Amino acid sequence: MADSPLSGSSPAGLPWYVAGSQVLGLACVVITGVWMGRYRGGFAWDGSSHEFNVHPLCMVLALVFLYGDAIMVYRVFRNESKRSVKILHAVIHLIALVIAVVGFVAVFDFHRSAKIPNMYSLHSWCGMVTFILFSLQWLMGLSFFLFSRASAQLRSWYLSLHVFFGLTLLALSIATCLLGIAESAIFNIMPEYVRFAPEGVLANTLGLLLVGFGVVVGYVVTRDDFRRPQHPEEEALSMHFKTLTEGGSPNSP
Template identity: 60%
Template sequence: MESPAGRAPTPGALPYYVAFSQLLGLTVVAVTGAWLGVYRGGIAWESALQFNVHPLCMIIGLVFLQGDALLVYRVFRNEAKRTTKVLHGVLHVFAFVIALVGLVAVFDYHRKKGSADLYSLHSWCGILVFVLFLAQWLVGFSFFLFPGASFSLRSRYRPQHVFFGAAIFLLSVGTALLGLKEALLFQLGKLGPSRNQINSPVP
Protein backbone atom coordinates (compact mmCIF):
# COMPACT_ATOMS: atom_id res chain seq x y z
CA MET A 1 0.00 0.00 0.00
CA GLU A 2 1.40 3.38 -1.01
CA SER A 3 2.15 5.88 1.72
CA PRO A 4 0.86 9.46 1.38
CA ALA A 5 3.04 11.77 -0.66
CA GLY A 6 5.95 13.20 1.29
CA ARG A 7 5.59 10.73 4.12
CA ALA A 8 7.95 7.91 4.96
CA PRO A 9 6.45 4.39 4.88
CA THR A 10 6.05 2.78 8.27
CA PRO A 11 7.55 -0.71 8.57
CA GLY A 12 4.80 -3.24 9.20
CA ALA A 13 6.50 -4.77 12.23
CA LEU A 14 7.32 -1.42 13.87
CA PRO A 15 4.25 -1.32 16.17
CA TYR A 16 5.18 -4.75 17.55
CA TYR A 17 8.78 -3.70 18.16
CA VAL A 18 7.62 -0.53 19.91
CA ALA A 19 5.09 -2.43 22.03
CA PHE A 20 7.80 -4.91 23.02
CA SER A 21 10.20 -2.09 23.92
CA GLN A 22 7.56 -0.46 26.13
CA LEU A 23 6.73 -3.76 27.81
CA LEU A 24 10.43 -4.39 28.40
CA GLY A 25 11.02 -0.87 29.74
CA LEU A 26 8.05 -1.00 32.10
CA THR A 27 9.16 -4.44 33.28
CA VAL A 28 12.62 -3.08 34.11
CA VAL A 29 11.07 -0.21 36.10
CA ALA A 30 8.67 -2.58 37.89
CA VAL A 31 11.40 -5.10 38.73
CA THR A 32 13.64 -2.32 40.05
CA GLY A 33 10.81 -1.02 42.21
CA ALA A 34 10.01 -4.53 43.48
CA TRP A 35 13.70 -5.17 44.24
CA LEU A 36 13.93 -1.94 46.22
CA GLY A 37 10.67 -2.60 48.02
CA VAL A 38 11.15 -6.27 48.88
CA TYR A 39 14.91 -6.58 49.33
CA ARG A 40 16.10 -3.05 50.06
CA GLY A 41 13.47 -1.93 52.57
CA GLY A 42 11.52 0.46 50.33
CA ILE A 43 11.94 4.14 49.46
CA ALA A 44 11.88 7.21 51.70
CA TRP A 45 13.53 10.63 51.57
CA GLU A 46 14.11 11.38 55.26
CA SER A 47 15.67 8.10 56.36
CA ALA A 48 18.41 5.63 55.54
CA LEU A 49 16.22 4.51 52.64
CA GLN A 50 16.89 7.78 50.81
CA PHE A 51 19.64 6.05 48.85
CA ASN A 52 17.02 3.82 47.20
CA VAL A 53 15.54 6.86 45.45
CA HIS A 54 18.70 7.00 43.34
CA PRO A 55 18.50 3.72 41.36
CA LEU A 56 14.76 4.04 40.76
CA CYS A 57 15.01 7.60 39.43
CA MET A 58 17.99 6.77 37.22
CA ILE A 59 16.23 3.77 35.69
CA ILE A 60 13.06 5.78 35.03
CA GLY A 61 14.85 8.89 33.76
CA LEU A 62 18.00 7.88 31.92
CA VAL A 63 16.87 4.44 30.73
CA PHE A 64 13.09 4.33 30.25
CA LEU A 65 12.24 7.94 29.39
CA GLN A 66 15.43 8.60 27.45
CA GLY A 67 14.77 5.43 25.45
CA ASP A 68 11.23 6.63 24.70
CA ALA A 69 12.58 10.00 23.60
CA LEU A 70 14.83 8.26 21.08
CA LEU A 71 11.84 6.32 19.72
CA VAL A 72 9.77 9.43 19.02
CA TYR A 73 11.11 9.97 15.51
CA ARG A 74 10.48 6.31 14.63
CA VAL A 75 7.00 6.05 16.10
CA PHE A 76 5.68 9.43 14.94
CA ARG A 77 7.55 9.62 11.63
CA ASN A 78 4.44 10.83 9.78
CA GLU A 79 3.48 13.55 12.26
CA ALA A 80 4.41 17.23 11.92
CA LYS A 81 8.15 17.68 12.42
CA ARG A 82 7.60 20.45 14.97
CA THR A 83 5.36 18.18 17.06
CA THR A 84 7.91 15.36 17.16
CA LYS A 85 10.69 17.81 18.05
CA VAL A 86 8.72 19.19 20.98
CA LEU A 87 7.75 15.72 22.23
CA HIS A 88 11.36 14.55 21.89
CA GLY A 89 12.56 17.56 23.89
CA VAL A 90 9.86 17.31 26.56
CA LEU A 91 10.58 13.63 27.22
CA HIS A 92 14.24 14.54 27.67
CA VAL A 93 13.26 17.29 30.13
CA PHE A 94 11.28 14.80 32.22
CA ALA A 95 14.21 12.37 32.05
CA PHE A 96 16.58 15.12 33.18
CA VAL A 97 14.39 16.24 36.11
CA ILE A 98 13.87 12.69 37.39
CA ALA A 99 17.58 11.86 37.02
CA LEU A 100 18.43 15.09 38.85
CA VAL A 101 16.22 14.00 41.76
CA GLY A 102 18.13 10.71 41.80
CA LEU A 103 21.47 12.53 41.89
CA VAL A 104 20.36 14.86 44.67
CA ALA A 105 19.12 11.87 46.66
CA VAL A 106 22.46 10.03 46.59
CA PHE A 107 24.58 13.13 47.27
CA ASP A 108 22.29 14.18 50.13
CA TYR A 109 22.37 10.65 51.54
CA HIS A 110 26.19 10.66 51.50
CA ARG A 111 26.26 14.10 53.12
CA LYS A 112 23.99 13.03 55.97
CA LYS A 113 26.00 9.88 56.53
CA GLY A 114 29.36 11.61 56.22
CA SER A 115 30.42 9.38 53.33
CA ALA A 116 32.65 10.38 50.43
CA ASP A 117 31.14 11.18 47.03
CA LEU A 118 32.38 9.88 43.68
CA TYR A 119 34.37 7.04 45.22
CA SER A 120 33.67 4.37 42.57
CA LEU A 121 33.80 3.76 38.82
CA HIS A 122 30.00 3.76 38.72
CA SER A 123 29.77 7.21 40.33
CA TRP A 124 32.28 8.75 37.91
CA CYS A 125 30.59 7.12 34.92
CA GLY A 126 27.24 8.37 36.23
CA ILE A 127 28.44 11.98 36.48
CA LEU A 128 29.94 11.74 32.99
CA VAL A 129 26.68 10.38 31.54
CA PHE A 130 24.60 13.05 33.28
CA VAL A 131 26.84 15.89 32.05
CA LEU A 132 26.85 14.49 28.50
CA PHE A 133 23.06 14.08 28.63
CA LEU A 134 22.57 17.69 29.73
CA ALA A 135 25.03 19.01 27.14
CA GLN A 136 23.33 16.98 24.40
CA TRP A 137 19.94 18.38 25.35
CA LEU A 138 21.15 21.98 25.51
CA VAL A 139 22.93 21.76 22.15
CA GLY A 140 19.94 19.97 20.59
CA PHE A 141 17.57 22.63 21.91
CA SER A 142 19.79 25.39 20.56
CA PHE A 143 20.03 23.81 17.12
CA PHE A 144 16.59 22.30 16.55
CA LEU A 145 14.02 24.01 18.79
CA PHE A 146 15.37 27.47 19.49
CA PRO A 147 14.73 29.70 16.45
CA GLY A 148 17.82 31.11 14.84
CA ALA A 149 20.01 28.16 13.83
CA SER A 150 20.42 27.99 10.06
CA PHE A 151 19.12 25.03 8.08
CA SER A 152 22.61 24.14 6.84
CA LEU A 153 23.98 24.16 10.39
CA ARG A 154 21.16 21.89 11.54
CA SER A 155 21.79 19.52 8.65
CA ARG A 156 25.49 19.26 9.42
CA TYR A 157 24.94 18.67 13.13
CA ARG A 158 22.01 16.22 12.85
CA PRO A 159 24.14 13.05 12.31
CA GLN A 160 26.29 13.92 15.33
CA HIS A 161 23.18 14.57 17.41
CA VAL A 162 21.73 11.18 16.49
CA PHE A 163 25.03 9.39 17.16
CA PHE A 164 25.65 11.02 20.54
CA GLY A 165 22.02 10.47 21.57
CA ALA A 166 22.33 6.73 20.97
CA ALA A 167 25.79 6.63 22.57
CA ILE A 168 24.61 8.43 25.73
CA PHE A 169 21.64 6.06 26.01
CA LEU A 170 23.93 3.02 25.79
CA LEU A 171 26.27 4.60 28.34
CA SER A 172 23.27 5.16 30.62
CA VAL A 173 22.28 1.50 30.41
CA GLY A 174 25.86 0.37 31.02
CA THR A 175 26.26 2.71 33.99
CA ALA A 176 22.97 1.49 35.48
CA LEU A 177 24.15 -2.11 35.20
CA LEU A 178 27.47 -1.14 36.77
CA GLY A 179 25.61 0.49 39.65
CA LEU A 180 23.43 -2.58 40.22
CA LYS A 181 26.53 -4.76 40.27
CA GLU A 182 28.15 -2.38 42.76
CA ALA A 183 25.05 -2.56 44.98
CA LEU A 184 25.22 -6.36 44.87
CA LEU A 185 28.89 -6.36 45.86
CA PHE A 186 28.19 -3.96 48.74
CA GLN A 187 25.36 -6.18 49.92
CA LEU A 188 27.42 -9.37 49.74
CA GLY A 189 30.23 -7.63 51.61
CA LYS A 190 27.88 -6.52 54.37
CA LEU A 191 26.20 -9.90 54.70
CA GLY A 192 29.40 -11.87 55.04
CA PRO A 193 28.74 -15.41 56.30
CA SER A 194 25.25 -14.51 57.58
CA ARG A 195 22.21 -13.34 55.65
CA ASN A 196 20.27 -11.44 58.31
CA GLN A 197 20.83 -7.90 56.98
CA ILE A 198 19.07 -8.24 53.65
CA ASN A 199 16.91 -5.14 54.10
CA SER A 200 19.66 -2.69 54.95
CA PRO A 201 20.36 0.05 52.38
CA VAL A 202 23.56 0.29 50.39
CA PRO A 203 26.21 2.52 52.05
Protein backbone atom coordinates in the same frame (compact mmCIF):
# COMPACT_ATOMS: atom_id res chain seq x y z
CA MET B 1 -2.89 13.79 9.25
CA ALA B 2 -3.80 10.65 11.18
CA ASP B 3 -4.50 10.72 14.90
CA SER B 4 -3.20 7.32 15.83
CA PRO B 5 0.55 7.23 16.33
CA LEU B 6 0.85 3.82 14.71
CA SER B 7 -1.72 4.30 11.97
CA GLY B 8 -1.23 4.24 8.25
CA SER B 9 2.29 3.78 6.98
CA SER B 10 3.94 2.03 9.94
CA PRO B 11 6.47 -0.44 8.46
CA ALA B 12 5.94 -4.15 9.08
CA GLY B 13 7.44 -5.21 12.37
CA LEU B 14 7.91 -1.72 13.85
CA PRO B 15 4.88 -1.88 16.24
CA TRP B 16 6.13 -5.23 17.57
CA TYR B 17 9.62 -3.92 18.23
CA VAL B 18 8.19 -0.79 19.90
CA ALA B 19 5.84 -2.95 22.02
CA GLY B 20 8.78 -5.21 22.93
CA SER B 21 10.84 -2.20 23.99
CA GLN B 22 8.01 -0.99 26.22
CA VAL B 23 7.62 -4.40 27.87
CA LEU B 24 11.39 -4.52 28.52
CA GLY B 25 11.55 -0.89 29.68
CA LEU B 26 8.58 -1.17 32.04
CA ALA B 27 9.94 -4.48 33.37
CA CYS B 28 13.21 -2.66 34.21
CA VAL B 29 11.38 0.12 36.09
CA VAL B 30 9.12 -2.36 37.96
CA ILE B 31 12.01 -4.70 38.88
CA THR B 32 14.06 -1.75 40.16
CA GLY B 33 11.05 -0.68 42.24
CA VAL B 34 10.55 -4.22 43.57
CA TRP B 35 14.26 -4.61 44.33
CA MET B 36 14.45 -1.34 46.27
CA GLY B 37 10.94 -1.64 47.74
CA ARG B 38 10.93 -5.29 48.78
CA TYR B 39 14.57 -6.26 49.31
CA ARG B 40 16.18 -2.93 50.29
CA GLY B 41 13.51 -1.65 52.71
CA GLY B 42 11.46 0.75 50.59
CA PHE B 43 11.55 4.46 49.92
CA ALA B 44 11.79 7.57 52.10
CA TRP B 45 13.36 11.04 52.03
CA ASP B 46 15.19 11.09 55.35
CA GLY B 47 18.89 10.69 54.53
CA SER B 48 18.73 6.96 55.29
CA SER B 49 19.37 4.07 52.90
CA HIS B 50 15.67 4.35 52.08
CA GLU B 51 16.45 7.73 50.52
CA PHE B 52 19.29 6.10 48.62
CA ASN B 53 16.70 3.66 47.20
CA VAL B 54 15.12 6.57 45.33
CA HIS B 55 18.33 6.89 43.30
CA PRO B 56 18.25 3.66 41.24
CA LEU B 57 14.51 4.00 40.58
CA CYS B 58 14.88 7.59 39.31
CA MET B 59 17.91 6.75 37.16
CA VAL B 60 16.38 3.69 35.48
CA LEU B 61 13.08 5.53 34.92
CA ALA B 62 14.73 8.73 33.63
CA LEU B 63 18.00 7.93 31.93
CA VAL B 64 16.99 4.55 30.49
CA PHE B 65 13.22 4.18 30.02
CA LEU B 66 12.22 7.81 29.30
CA TYR B 67 15.49 8.48 27.44
CA GLY B 68 14.90 5.44 25.19
CA ASP B 69 11.28 6.42 24.57
CA ALA B 70 12.30 10.01 23.78
CA ILE B 71 14.63 8.87 21.01
CA MET B 72 11.99 6.52 19.58
CA VAL B 73 9.32 9.24 19.14
CA TYR B 74 10.41 9.96 15.56
CA ARG B 75 9.74 6.29 14.68
CA VAL B 76 6.45 6.00 16.62
CA PHE B 77 4.75 9.30 15.69
CA ARG B 78 5.09 9.01 11.95
CA ASN B 79 2.11 11.13 10.94
CA GLU B 80 2.28 14.03 13.36
CA SER B 81 3.92 17.30 12.34
CA LYS B 82 7.68 17.32 12.62
CA ARG B 83 7.64 20.27 15.04
CA SER B 84 5.20 18.51 17.42
CA VAL B 85 7.40 15.43 17.51
CA LYS B 86 10.51 17.56 18.15
CA ILE B 87 8.71 19.26 21.06
CA LEU B 88 7.64 15.87 22.46
CA HIS B 89 11.25 14.63 22.11
CA ALA B 90 12.54 17.70 24.02
CA VAL B 91 9.81 17.50 26.70
CA ILE B 92 10.36 13.79 27.48
CA HIS B 93 14.10 14.52 27.75
CA LEU B 94 13.34 17.46 30.09
CA ILE B 95 11.18 15.24 32.32
CA ALA B 96 14.03 12.70 32.33
CA LEU B 97 16.49 15.44 33.28
CA VAL B 98 14.33 16.58 36.23
CA ILE B 99 13.83 13.00 37.52
CA ALA B 100 17.57 12.36 37.12
CA VAL B 101 18.31 15.46 39.26
CA VAL B 102 16.01 14.05 42.00
CA GLY B 103 17.94 10.77 41.73
CA PHE B 104 21.25 12.63 42.09
CA VAL B 105 20.06 14.58 45.12
CA ALA B 106 18.90 11.31 46.75
CA VAL B 107 22.32 9.69 46.56
CA PHE B 108 24.33 12.80 47.54
CA ASP B 109 21.95 13.38 50.49
CA PHE B 110 22.33 9.78 51.64
CA HIS B 111 26.12 9.95 51.31
CA ARG B 112 26.19 13.15 53.40
CA SER B 113 24.09 11.57 56.17
CA ALA B 114 26.04 8.30 56.13
CA LYS B 115 29.41 10.12 55.76
CA ILE B 116 30.22 8.14 52.60
CA PRO B 117 32.58 9.97 50.22
CA ASN B 118 31.18 10.98 46.83
CA MET B 119 32.52 10.35 43.35
CA TYR B 120 35.15 7.73 44.12
CA SER B 121 33.69 4.81 42.11
CA LEU B 122 33.67 4.07 38.39
CA HIS B 123 29.85 4.08 38.62
CA SER B 124 29.89 7.66 39.87
CA TRP B 125 32.45 8.77 37.26
CA CYS B 126 30.46 7.24 34.40
CA GLY B 127 27.19 8.57 35.84
CA MET B 128 28.52 12.12 36.14
CA VAL B 129 29.96 12.04 32.59
CA THR B 130 26.64 10.70 31.27
CA PHE B 131 24.59 13.31 33.12
CA ILE B 132 26.76 16.27 32.06
CA LEU B 133 26.87 15.16 28.41
CA PHE B 134 23.12 14.37 28.44
CA SER B 135 22.38 17.90 29.73
CA LEU B 136 24.70 19.46 27.14
CA GLN B 137 23.13 17.34 24.38
CA TRP B 138 19.67 18.54 25.48
CA LEU B 139 20.75 22.21 25.44
CA MET B 140 22.47 21.81 22.06
CA GLY B 141 19.40 20.08 20.62
CA LEU B 142 17.18 22.87 21.89
CA SER B 143 19.36 25.63 20.48
CA PHE B 144 20.01 23.93 17.13
CA PHE B 145 16.59 22.44 16.37
CA LEU B 146 13.90 24.33 18.31
CA PHE B 147 15.09 27.91 18.89
CA SER B 148 17.69 28.14 16.20
CA ARG B 149 18.84 30.81 13.85
CA ALA B 150 21.57 28.45 12.64
CA SER B 151 21.71 27.77 8.91
CA ALA B 152 20.10 24.58 7.62
CA GLN B 153 23.59 23.38 6.66
CA LEU B 154 24.89 23.83 10.20
CA ARG B 155 21.80 22.11 11.61
CA SER B 156 22.19 19.21 9.21
CA TRP B 157 25.87 18.88 10.23
CA TYR B 158 24.97 18.89 13.94
CA LEU B 159 22.08 16.42 13.49
CA SER B 160 24.37 13.51 12.67
CA LEU B 161 26.44 14.25 15.80
CA HIS B 162 23.25 14.64 17.87
CA VAL B 163 21.98 11.23 16.72
CA PHE B 164 25.36 9.51 17.24
CA PHE B 165 25.89 10.94 20.73
CA GLY B 166 22.24 10.36 21.63
CA LEU B 167 22.61 6.61 21.11
CA THR B 168 26.13 6.55 22.59
CA LEU B 169 24.93 8.27 25.77
CA LEU B 170 21.99 5.86 26.08
CA ALA B 171 24.53 3.01 25.95
CA LEU B 172 26.73 4.77 28.55
CA SER B 173 23.68 5.38 30.72
CA ILE B 174 22.79 1.67 30.64
CA ALA B 175 26.43 0.73 31.34
CA THR B 176 26.33 3.07 34.36
CA CYS B 177 23.19 1.29 35.61
CA LEU B 178 24.98 -2.06 35.28
CA LEU B 179 27.84 -0.63 37.38
CA GLY B 180 25.34 0.54 39.99
CA ILE B 181 23.73 -2.91 40.09
CA ALA B 182 27.14 -4.57 40.51
CA GLU B 183 28.14 -2.17 43.32
CA SER B 184 24.86 -2.60 45.15
CA ALA B 185 24.95 -6.40 44.78
CA ILE B 186 28.51 -6.63 46.15
CA PHE B 187 27.93 -4.13 48.99
CA ASN B 188 24.53 -5.49 50.05
CA ILE B 189 24.03 -9.08 48.94
CA MET B 190 27.46 -10.55 49.74
CA PRO B 191 28.16 -13.30 50.73
CA GLU B 192 24.78 -14.75 49.62
CA TYR B 193 25.31 -13.24 46.16
CA VAL B 194 27.83 -16.00 45.30
CA ARG B 195 25.20 -18.63 46.26
CA PHE B 196 22.66 -17.23 43.79
CA ALA B 197 20.46 -15.56 46.42
CA PRO B 198 17.11 -14.51 44.84
CA GLU B 199 17.97 -10.82 45.30
CA GLY B 200 21.22 -11.31 43.39
CA VAL B 201 19.51 -13.20 40.57
CA LEU B 202 16.88 -10.42 40.40
CA ALA B 203 19.63 -7.78 40.23
CA ASN B 204 21.52 -9.62 37.46
CA THR B 205 18.27 -10.18 35.54
CA LEU B 206 17.58 -6.45 35.78
CA GLY B 207 21.00 -5.87 34.23
CA LEU B 208 20.27 -8.13 31.26
CA LEU B 209 16.81 -6.57 30.76
CA LEU B 210 18.38 -3.08 30.70
CA VAL B 211 20.78 -4.30 28.00
CA GLY B 212 17.83 -5.84 26.11
CA PHE B 213 15.92 -2.53 26.23
CA GLY B 214 18.95 -0.67 24.88
CA VAL B 215 19.44 -3.19 22.06
CA VAL B 216 15.79 -3.02 20.93
CA VAL B 217 15.72 0.81 21.06
CA GLY B 218 19.03 0.95 19.18
CA TYR B 219 17.67 -1.42 16.54
CA VAL B 220 14.42 0.54 16.10
CA VAL B 221 16.17 3.89 15.63
CA THR B 222 18.96 2.66 13.34
CA ARG B 223 16.99 0.33 11.03
CA ASP B 224 16.64 2.17 7.76
CA ASP B 225 13.13 1.06 6.77
CA PHE B 226 11.81 2.16 10.17
CA ARG B 227 12.73 5.80 9.40
CA ARG B 228 10.04 8.47 9.46
CA PRO B 229 8.70 9.08 5.97
CA GLN B 230 9.31 12.46 4.34
CA HIS B 231 6.00 14.39 4.45
CA PRO B 232 5.08 16.55 1.43
CA GLU B 233 4.95 19.85 3.35
CA GLU B 234 8.34 19.12 4.97
CA GLU B 235 9.78 18.21 1.59
CA ALA B 236 8.74 21.56 0.18
CA LEU B 237 10.40 23.36 3.07
CA SER B 238 13.70 21.56 2.93
CA MET B 239 14.38 19.99 -0.42
CA HIS B 240 18.11 20.41 0.02
CA PHE B 241 18.32 19.37 3.65
CA LYS B 242 16.47 16.12 3.61
CA THR B 243 18.48 14.78 6.51
CA LEU B 244 17.34 17.61 8.73
CA THR B 245 13.65 16.90 8.34
CA GLU B 246 13.72 13.14 8.70
CA GLY B 247 14.44 13.06 12.40
CA GLY B 248 17.44 10.91 11.69
CA SER B 249 20.12 11.44 9.14
CA PRO B 250 20.90 8.73 6.61
CA ASN B 251 24.47 9.81 7.30
CA SER B 252 24.27 8.89 10.92
CA PRO B 253 23.75 5.73 12.96
